[in-house]
Amino acid sequence: MSIKVIGAGFPRTGTTSLKRMLEHLGYVKTYHMKELLVNPDMLGYWLELEKTGTTHWDELYEGYQATVDFPAYPWYKEHMDQYPDAKVILTYRPFEDWYKSVYNTIWQAGPQSLPEKLIMMSKLITNPRLRKVINCIKLVKRNVWGVHFQGRFEDKAFAEKIFNEHIESVKNTVPADRLLVMQISEGWEPLCKFLGHPIPDQDLPHLNKKENFRTMLKGLMKGEMI
Secondary structure, X not given: OOXXXXXXXXXXXXXXXXXXXXXXXXXXXXXXXXXXHHOHHHHHHHHHHHHHOOOOHHHHOOOOOEEOOOOOHHHHHHHHHHOOOOEEEEEOOOHHHHHHHHHHOHHHOOOOOHHHHHHHHHHHHHOHHHHHHHHHHHHHHHHHHHHHOOOOOOOHHHHHHHHHHHHHHHHHHOOHHHEEEEOHHHOHHHHHHHHOOXXXXXXXXXXXXXXXXXXXXXXXXXXXXX
């Protein structure tokens, strides 16, 4: 099975909703950061991609037909080379909305206070699976906050510059006939037209809302797909 759709959009641009939409359209398994947190033993494939620019693609994506969100989006070009027939979807949203959403969720995903950090340390000692999950989260921190935002995410003006540069870079890199640039709020029509599917008679999914984020993350870290 080969990857047919590559997501190039940042996290918190509707990627969870896009995952659900693609799966409804028949892209039966769509890879997302959730997949990695639930299956942290897959981290080795991403570490290999991070280090070398390639990986054991068939093993990584066995059973999958699409990929969105992190960890794939930083390497969307490598994915395009590996899957030359795949189409690329760049999800985006207004910067102010995106920044607020990211700041209030994944930017503060880990333990913040000293008591929370001490509790986490005690859990890490006795929970080998949790240690693997934390290594997955370190991959996010290293590549999203460290590489892409150059350690300056809290500098809002700089973050906006990177945000806009990414959008323009994808537009300039991906051939027009392979690229869809969309906001999830546009609904089914642009996605279905781009992929050649009829529009479903179903409401648009709106998932991974801010108020659900912490509950969802706790479940994922325990290995529960939500």
